[in-house]
Amino acid sequence: MTNDTQVAPDIPQDNSQDIPQGFEPLFRKSPLTEPWEPLYQKKTERAVIIGLRLARPHTNGRGLIHGGLIAALADNAMGYSCGQATAWTTSFVTISLAVDFVGSANVGQWLAIESDVIKTGSTICFAQSLIKADGVTIARASGTFRVVPKKAPVT
Numbered sequence: 001m002t003n004d005t006q007v008a009p010d011i012p013q014d015n016s017q018d019i020p021q022g023f024e025p026l027f028r029k030s031p032l033t034e035p036w037e038p039l040y041q042k043k044t045e046r047a048v049i050i051g052l053r054l055a056r057p058h059t060n061g062r063g064l065i066h067g068g069l070i071a072a073l074a075d076n077a078m079g080y081s082c083g084q085a086t087a088w089t090t091s092f093v094t095i096s097l098a099v100d101f102v103g104s105a106n107v108g109q110w111l112a113i114e115s116d117v118i119k120t121g122s123t124i125c126f127a128q129s130l131i132k133a134d135g136v137t138i139a140r141a142s143g144t145f146r147v148v149p150k151k152a153p154v155t
Contacts, residue, residue: 078115092148
C-alpha cells in the first residue's frame with residue numbers, strides 16, 4: 001500500500017524549505033491576508049519585508065499575480081515598516097496608496113515586498129516599496145500613513 005497523498009493545486013502549501021534565508025512566518029495575521037497564507041517576513045532596523053511563494057489563489061483569471069494582492073501586501077509592508085521605524089510606539093492607518101505595475105509574476109515565483117521608510121513625523125509616515133518576483137521589480141508603491149494612538153487591548 002502506498003501513501004500517495006495528492007494535494008489540490010489551488011491550495012497554498014507550506015514549502016518552508018523553499019523560503020529564502022532570513023524569512024520567518026509573518027508576525028501579524030489579518031482576515032484579509034488569511035487566504036494568502038503562508039506569508040513570511042524579514043525585519044531590518046527600519047523595515048519589514050513581506051514575502052510569499054506565489055500559488056494559484058494569488059492569481060487573476062489569466063493565471064498571473066493579482067494586482068489587488070500586490071496593493072494589499074504593499075500597504076501592509078509599508079505600514080509595518082512605519083511601525084518598525086518608530087519602534088512600534090504607535091499605530092498607523094493608510095491615508096493614500098499608489099501602485100505602479102511594471103511587470104508580472106507567475107505561480108511558483110518568490111514575491112518580496114521591500115519597503116523603505118522615507119520620513120516619519122509626529123502625525124505622518126511616508127514609505128515606498130519595490131515589489132519583486134524572483135528579484136525582478138514588477139511594481140512600485142508609495143504610501144502615506146497617519147499616526148494614531150495605540151488602542152488598549154480588548155479584554
